[in-house]
Amino acid sequence: MRKDQNALPSSSNSSSSNSPSSTRPLPSWPRSSPAGDTHLQFFVRILSYHSLVVQADSSDTVRSIHEKIESITGISIFEQRLIYRGRQLQLEQTLAECKVQNDASLNLVGRMRSTGYPEAWHLINDVVSMIFRMYKTNPPSNRQNPKTLRTKLTNFVSDSLKDPLRDSVKSREKLSGYLQIFNSSSATGALVMLYMSSCKTNKEEAEEAIKSFITSIKNSWKHFCLDTVLIVLEFCRLLNKTAGIDDPLYCFCRRTLGEMAKEESIGIANKDIEKKKCLIGIHDIFPFVNELASKLSRDLMSSTEPTFFPRLSPKDVTDFSTFIEAMKIQIERRVGFGGPIRVPLTEELPLDYADNVIILHGIFTHLLSKLENVLVKIEEHVEWGQKKKEPDTHLLQWYEYLRVLKELNSISKLYYGCEKVFWETMKRRKDVLCYLVVMCAKRKDDNNWILDCKELTNFEVRRCLAMFILPEVKDEYNDLHEMLIDRAHLLEESYEYIVHADLDSLRAGLFMEFKNEEATGPGVLREWFFLVCQAIFNPQNALFVACPNDRRRFYPNPASKVDPLHLKYFSFSGKVIALALMHKVQVGIVLDRVFFLQLAGQTITLEDIKDADPYLYNSCKQILEMDPTTIDQDALGLTFIDEKEELGARKVIELCPDGKNVIVNSKNRRRYIDSLIQHRFVTSISEQVAHFTEGFADIMSSNEIKRSFFRCLNHEDLDCMLHGSENGISVEDWRAHTDYHGFVKTDLQISWFWEIVGNMTKEQKKILLFFWTSIKYLPVEGFSGLASRLYIYKTSEPIDRLPSSHTCFYRLCFPAYTTINDMQERLRIITQEHVGCSFGTW
Incomplete structure (x- = not known):
């Protein structure tokens, strides 16, 4: 920080200089004059060549000295200020309190005529005089307005901001001038002195006034000026010495200074101004x-x-x-x-x-x-x-x-x-x-530092950080985006609801209901996510291609343009996947590695296409492993082209300029393979990926946040979040996370139930779980990863009734069947695909 006449004095005890720029200690004003000789003679320098000799008692006030000077010189008290050892003497102080010594030299400075802001001196002198009156009145007398001190300081700041053009240079100069006057008036020390008073009322009033004043000057302008910094720094130094580092007011001042330092440093760094000096x-x-x-x-x-x-x-x-x-x-x-x-x-x-x-x-x-x-x-x-x-x-x-x-x-x-x-x-x-x-x-924190060493993290950490980036589903029903979907037109109506929705309402969450069905709530929403994702990724809709070796994995179909609306549907698909992640619904679909890497902004290599196109992968591996001599003899007969069938026609694409005439040899075979992969899995689907990304980013609120989301995750992590557990459903885990209402776990019906479930096929278990909860794919943690435990409720219905469910609350309800065969037959009926996946319960 630069040193000049406005620089903040340090907190040392040096007081040898009378210069305004010298250091000064915290003022310490005793309540009575010191004992001993009370008669003083001192000099008041009016001009550089003229001084007055003044005689007084140490118990006399500074005001009485001003009155003597006025009687001799005719200069009114209001226009005077006395400076001693670099500090202005306040009217209510005695000479003893100011520590004026015999034969001392004081400087008389014209107050009104020496500044462009005489009203500022008037206001701040009123403040300092009030502080001394309060300090001397202990216990304080009854005050009609306990907020007078704060009000006066507020008026001081507001008076500096009366210029209608607040952002003008003149206005900034005026505020700076006011703050310089505050800084040179000893008001900072006086306020700290009052705060350190043994009188609780004085202490509280000083604390309120200081906080209010600092807040008002900090918020007065977008960019801090030196004088603002000096004032806050002076409060910090004085309070540090007198009140200590655990004092609440000191902590407030320190925090304010830290915020100013951070904001100023960031501002200067962003402007990249090398020669600009920091105020702090x-x-x-x-x-x-x-x-x-x-x-x-x-x-x-x-x-x-x-x-x-x-x-x-x-x-x-x-x-x-x-x-x-x-x-x-x-x-x-x-x-x-x-x-x-x-x-x-x-x-x-x-x-x-x-x-x-x-x-x-x-x-x-x-x-x-x-x-x-x-x-x-x-x-x-x-x-x-x-x-x-x-x-x-x-x-x-x-x-x-x-x-x-x-x-x-x-x-x-x-x-x-x-x-x-x-x-x-x-x-x-x-x-x-x-x-x-x-x-x-x-969620509110910047947690990216944890990813600086991503190999240190586990799936739970990466998923946690990714979920922080996704919008948080609102609890208020009125904030949610409502949808009423006809099952017979699931994909088309879902598309209309999502694509034309207000983005803020989508980010708040979804409320779902099927037409002509009473069921509503989270269970129905989970079912909708599962069904609409099955429709989106159905190969018959030509939007996505399933990987040959893993039919759960998909990447965009290069031939999707058969549908004129295909790009809009890709945008819709991006929104749906982001919403499914946001609602923590496992949809049983995963994105292939070539697709994930493009969403994450990463490069695709040969090893990445292993699932998407195993035939091409093996062919490329063979080319790379072939003897160079054989390749150079044009044994492959390849040039830098890619041939594909599109809408029934054969199409040839050159992978480089004049590619049809560039023969693949041992030196360029790696470039040929990279170019082929780039065309097949990047260039040919670039529009589809761009629109999917746009839809996904709409839910995230920006592409930058979308990139942060994928930076948090590995490809396998996204698999777990979208598909869920790869393991079969464990009946023991299921049973351990189930409670009973009306039944107890020792009842015959409960024993029969788990025996029947244990003998079900893998698919029947999935259908039963879906009937019960609208969840077909469990989280990777199994049943412990669900939002709540599961429940079996005993109903009073006749024993010929089928089980029912409340999917929102994870409840399965059935009567007390009299035999295991009756229960097995009822469960067999509801675990049929067409029943268990289209039941409309709630």
Whole structure:
């Protein structure tokens, strides 16, 4: 920060200079004059060549001195201000309180005539005079308006903003002028003095006034000016010395300064202005970084008891994060950051930068070590809790550790070798880190740092981070997009509802009902997702092609243009898949690798087409493995073309300029294969992929967010999210996650039920599960991954009635059948495909 006459004084105790730019201590005004000789003689310099000799008692007020000067010079009290040791003397102070010594020299400065803003001096002097009156009146007298001090400070700021052209240069100069007057009037010290008063009323009033004033000047302009920074920094320094780092008002001021530092650093970094100086420099920021790091360290080391976990203050972590981001930006900008910094330093840096850069490296190492110790304790606690089957009660507290880890990861990128150290530490604690992410990470946070070392994560972590990126389904019915679909026209009507819907309503969620059916709610919605995805990916609709070796896998059909609306249907398909993921519905469909990689913005290689076109894959492998001499003899008879049949006609596409005349040989065979793959699986379906991507991104709100979504996942992860478990349905797992109402688990009917289910075919189990829950494909965790447990309800209906279900609540209902054969026959009926998948229950 530059040093000039407006620069903030440091908090040292030096007071040897009378210059306004010298340092000054926090004012300390006693309530009575000091004992001893009270008679003083001092000099008041009016002009550089003329001084007055004034005699007074140390108990006399500054106002009385002003009155004497007025009687001699004719200068009105309102136009005067007295400066002693770089500080303006306030009217209500006594000479003893100002520590005016015998034979001292005071400077008389014209107040009204020396500034363009006389009204500002008038307002701020009223404020300071009020503060001294309040401080001296202890206990305070009855005040008619307890918010007077705050009101006066608010008026001071609002008066500086009366210019109708608030964004004009003149208006900014006026605000700056007002703040300079505030800064040079000792108002900051006076307010802190009042805050430190032993009188509770004074303390509360000062706190309210300071907070209100800082908030108003911070919010006055989009871009901070130097004087705003100086005022907040002065409050921080004074409160740090007097109130301490745990004081609430100090923490408020520190947080405000951190926000200003972060916003200014980001603004300057984005503008990429090399020569522009920051109002808040590293030397201003670093003391707070060091202070907060020390506090976090103490908290992390606060106990070694096995049942106790150190608590990190969320506000301290937030402040640490804010200052770290500002400091990191400034280091990168100041050093030029051509790469990580080596410690010990191998290049010369300005002294303040060099010292702070080295200390920050030490902070990183120290906090990382302490956090690893905490992760070990958490790991032990989680293992103990899992054995005891007791829920974690520390999750809110553990969230702060993730936030600190994020900041340490950010710091590690500044230093050579530190990023490797960070991730090696995390690899040692991989299991507990993954546990914390899944259990504690929040949707609102930037969690991308975890993906910097993606191999460290597991499926649960990647799925969790991906779901954070998807919109969150709203609970309010009025926000949902409503659909009423005719089963006979499922695909066409679904298309109309989705394509023409308001995007915000789609992102809120869906409410589904089939025509002429009473059923509504989540169960019907799950059924609709399953049915509409079966229709979209039905090869007869020519939108997608199924992989020969795995009929669940699909990629866009290059010949889809047989339908004039095919591109719009691809956009519709993208929306439906994104919505299914958002609603956590497993639809039994998966996207082939060649399709996934394009959605993720990655390159397709030969190994990626193995499922999509096994014949082409094997042919290309053979070409690559052939003897070079054989290929160079034109044994293949290939040129750089691709032939395909399209709408009954043979079409030839050149894979490079004049490709039909470029013979494939041993030197260009790799390029030929890459070009062929590029054409078959990228170029030929580029429009289809683009429209699918557009639809998917509409639900995500942007293409950038869509890319982040796929960056979180591996291809196999998306398979698990869309298709669900690859394992057969476990009857033991099913039974373990089922409760009873009206029945008890020892009833004959319950024993019969599970015996019958155990003897069902794989497909019958799926149909029964679908009848019961509208779920045909379980999550990868099995029944434990469902939103709730399942229920079997006993009904009072006649025993010849079929079972019924409430799919929204995972309820299966049936009467107390008298024989196992009766129950088996009723269950056989509902596990027929045409019954179990089109029942219309709710």
